[in-house]
Amino acid sequence: MHETGIAAGILEIAETEAKRRNAFSVAGICIRVGDFSNVVPEALEFAFDALKAGTLAAGARLEIERVPVAANCPQCNQSVRPKGAILLWCPRCGGPLQVTAGAELDVVSIDLEVSEVTCSASR
Ligand SMILES: [Zn+2]
Structure with missing residues (x-):
């Protein structure tokens, strides 16, 4: 199940980003998965949920945006x-097609929860 490795990679990207921006946790991660990418979204969600415990993304939602396959001759x-x-x-013509969409496996956005010092001061 190569989804485990992919989920670990996504978590690593999210944690790196969270640390870089001094966030205390990751609220959500949005990824784009093409139907041609050989990734089973359900398996990826399962692997993500299993691996996220103990990371900054322990409470994060994983949102998966599917991209249909498109090809060009x-x-x-x-x-x-x-x-x-x-x-x-x-x-x-029977010639080989070039896949133009659907092979994506990208992290689109990461929702970070950043502690805002100004918030507690104005309370
Ligand atoms: Zn053709």
Whole structure:
């Protein structure tokens, strides 16, 4: 299950960012996962929940944004949106398709909880 390694990587990015900005915890992490990235979102959520304990992201939500696969044929310059089964060959000329979207695995945003000194002073 390679999702474990990916979840660990996401946690590392979030913790590094939290420390860099002096945040006391990570409230949420939003990631973008393409349908062509070979990542099972449910498995990734499971791995994330298992690994987050004891980190700055122990209470963090993991939000997963799915990106559908899109491909383009460089030979006949047409874009193909494969549905269901993933097409790797152009339905018109049989040439290899270039995947233009759907291979993403990106951390989009990290919600940090930063202690604000000014808050307690104005209370
Ligand atoms: Zn083609």
